[in-house]
Amino acid sequence: MEFEYKQIIVAVDGSKTAELAFNKAVDIAKRNDAQLILAHVIDHRTFATAEAYDRTLAERAENYARELLADYQLKAEQAGVTKIKSDIEYGSPKMKIAKEISRKHQADLIICGATGMNAVERFLIGSVSESITRYADCDVLIVRN
Numbered sequence: 001m002e003f004e005y006k007q008i009i010v011a012v013d014g015s016k017t018a019e020l021a022f023n024k025a026v027d028i029a030k031r032n033d034a035q036l037i038l039a040h041v042i043d044h045r046t047f048a049t050a051e052a053y054d055r056t057l058a059e060r061a062e063n064y065a066r067e068l069l070a071d072y073q074l075k076a077e078q079a080g081v082t083k084i085k086s087d088i089e090y091g092s093p094k095m096k097i098a099k100e101i102s103r104k105h106q107a108d109l110i111i112c113g114a115t116g117m118n119a120v121e122r123f124l125i126g127s128v129s130e131s132i133t134r135y136a137d138c139d140v141l142i143v144r145n
Contacts, residue, residue: 004032005109005139009087011039011097011132014068017113021143022072025111026079028141035083037105038072040065041093062088094131107138114144 010025029036069086
Protein backbone atom coordinates (compact mmCIF):
# COMPACT_ATOMS: atom_id res chain seq x y z
CA MET A 1 0.00 0.00 0.00
CA GLU A 2 1.32 3.43 -0.95
CA PHE A 3 1.36 6.28 1.59
CA GLU A 4 -0.33 9.53 0.62
CA TYR A 5 -0.06 12.90 2.27
CA LYS A 6 -3.46 14.45 2.99
CA GLN A 7 -2.68 17.68 4.88
CA ILE A 8 0.30 19.59 3.53
CA ILE A 9 1.47 22.85 5.08
CA VAL A 10 3.77 25.09 3.08
CA ALA A 11 5.41 27.93 4.98
CA VAL A 12 5.69 31.02 2.79
CA ASP A 13 7.24 34.41 3.46
CA GLY A 14 7.75 35.87 -0.01
CA SER A 15 11.38 34.75 -0.32
CA LYS A 16 12.89 32.88 -3.25
CA THR A 17 13.28 29.69 -1.22
CA ALA A 18 9.65 29.94 -0.08
CA GLU A 19 8.62 30.17 -3.74
CA LEU A 20 10.58 26.99 -4.48
CA ALA A 21 8.96 25.28 -1.48
CA PHE A 22 5.54 26.41 -2.69
CA ASN A 23 6.14 24.96 -6.16
CA LYS A 24 7.20 21.62 -4.65
CA ALA A 25 4.16 21.67 -2.32
CA VAL A 26 1.81 22.24 -5.26
CA ASP A 27 3.27 19.24 -7.10
CA ILE A 28 2.98 17.00 -4.04
CA ALA A 29 -0.56 18.21 -3.24
CA LYS A 30 -1.71 17.47 -6.79
CA ARG A 31 -0.14 13.99 -6.80
CA ASN A 32 -1.75 13.13 -3.47
CA ASP A 33 -5.07 14.99 -3.94
CA ALA A 34 -4.19 16.67 -0.64
CA GLN A 35 -5.32 19.77 1.19
CA LEU A 36 -2.71 22.53 0.76
CA ILE A 37 -2.42 24.89 3.72
CA LEU A 38 -0.60 28.13 2.93
CA ALA A 39 0.93 29.32 6.20
CA HIS A 40 2.49 32.68 6.97
CA VAL A 41 3.64 33.75 10.43
CA ILE A 42 3.99 37.44 11.18
CA ASP A 43 6.89 37.68 13.58
CA HIS A 44 5.67 40.56 15.76
CA ARG A 45 9.05 40.79 17.49
CA THR A 46 10.49 42.36 14.34
CA PHE A 47 8.38 45.49 14.70
CA ALA A 48 7.36 45.52 18.38
CA THR A 49 9.72 48.34 19.35
CA ALA A 50 9.18 50.41 16.21
CA GLU A 51 5.40 50.17 16.61
CA ALA A 52 5.62 52.66 19.48
CA TYR A 53 6.41 55.23 16.78
CA ASP A 54 4.32 53.82 13.90
CA ARG A 55 1.16 51.99 14.91
CA THR A 56 0.41 50.93 11.34
CA LEU A 57 3.25 48.38 11.12
CA ALA A 58 1.17 45.43 12.33
CA GLU A 59 -1.67 46.37 10.00
CA ARG A 60 0.70 46.64 7.04
CA ALA A 61 2.31 43.29 7.91
CA GLU A 62 -1.12 41.65 7.99
CA ASN A 63 -2.15 43.27 4.67
CA TYR A 64 1.09 42.03 3.11
CA ALA A 65 0.41 38.52 4.44
CA ARG A 66 -3.14 38.51 3.04
CA GLU A 67 -1.92 39.67 -0.39
CA LEU A 68 0.92 37.15 -0.36
CA LEU A 69 -1.37 34.23 0.47
CA ALA A 70 -4.00 35.35 -2.04
CA ASP A 71 -1.31 35.37 -4.73
CA TYR A 72 -0.10 31.90 -3.73
CA GLN A 73 -3.69 30.62 -3.62
CA LEU A 74 -4.35 31.88 -7.14
CA LYS A 75 -1.15 30.20 -8.40
CA ALA A 76 -2.10 26.93 -6.71
CA GLU A 77 -5.60 27.02 -8.21
CA GLN A 78 -4.17 27.73 -11.67
CA ALA A 79 -1.84 24.74 -11.23
CA GLY A 80 -4.81 22.48 -10.47
CA VAL A 81 -4.90 22.26 -6.67
CA THR A 82 -8.54 22.26 -5.57
CA LYS A 83 -8.31 22.06 -1.76
CA ILE A 84 -6.56 25.14 -0.39
CA LYS A 85 -6.63 26.92 2.99
CA SER A 86 -4.71 29.94 4.24
CA ASP A 87 -3.49 30.50 7.77
CA ILE A 88 -1.97 33.75 9.06
CA GLU A 89 -0.63 33.69 12.60
CA TYR A 90 1.32 36.06 14.86
CA GLY A 91 4.33 34.88 16.82
CA SER A 92 7.59 33.07 16.32
CA PRO A 93 7.64 31.19 12.98
CA LYS A 94 10.00 28.65 14.59
CA MET A 95 7.36 27.47 17.04
CA LYS A 96 4.08 28.43 15.40
CA ILE A 97 4.60 26.35 12.27
CA ALA A 98 5.97 23.22 13.94
CA LYS A 99 3.79 23.14 17.01
CA GLU A 100 0.57 25.08 16.54
CA ILE A 101 -0.25 25.35 12.84
CA SER A 102 0.71 21.75 12.10
CA ARG A 103 -1.43 20.43 14.97
CA LYS A 104 -4.37 22.70 14.18
CA HIS A 105 -4.53 21.34 10.62
CA GLN A 106 -3.42 17.78 11.53
CA ALA A 107 -0.59 18.07 9.02
CA ASP A 108 1.26 15.02 7.82
CA LEU A 109 3.84 17.07 5.87
CA ILE A 110 5.39 20.52 6.33
CA ILE A 111 7.33 22.02 3.43
CA CYS A 112 9.55 25.07 3.82
CA GLY A 113 12.51 26.72 2.17
CA ALA A 114 16.03 26.42 3.49
CA THR A 115 17.42 29.41 5.30
CA GLY A 116 19.60 32.03 3.74
CA MET A 117 21.56 32.55 6.96
CA ASN A 118 25.27 32.12 7.22
CA ALA A 119 26.91 29.74 9.71
CA VAL A 120 27.35 32.39 12.42
CA GLU A 121 23.69 33.50 12.26
CA ARG A 122 22.52 29.87 12.40
CA PHE A 123 24.73 29.27 15.44
CA LEU A 124 23.49 32.36 17.30
CA ILE A 125 19.77 32.30 16.54
CA GLY A 126 19.06 29.10 14.60
CA SER A 127 16.99 28.89 11.45
CA VAL A 128 13.24 28.51 11.07
CA SER A 129 13.65 25.40 8.93
CA GLU A 130 15.94 23.84 11.55
CA SER A 131 13.37 24.46 14.30
CA ILE A 132 10.54 23.07 12.20
CA THR A 133 12.57 19.92 11.57
CA ARG A 134 13.38 19.57 15.26
CA TYR A 135 9.90 20.18 16.71
CA ALA A 136 7.37 19.01 14.12
CA ASP A 137 5.33 15.87 14.79
CA CYS A 138 5.10 15.07 11.09
CA ASP A 139 7.36 14.73 8.05
CA VAL A 140 9.28 17.85 7.01
CA LEU A 141 10.66 18.63 3.58
CA ILE A 142 13.29 21.37 3.35
CA VAL A 143 13.62 22.77 -0.17
CA ARG A 144 16.98 24.21 -1.17
CA ASN A 145 17.97 26.58 -3.99
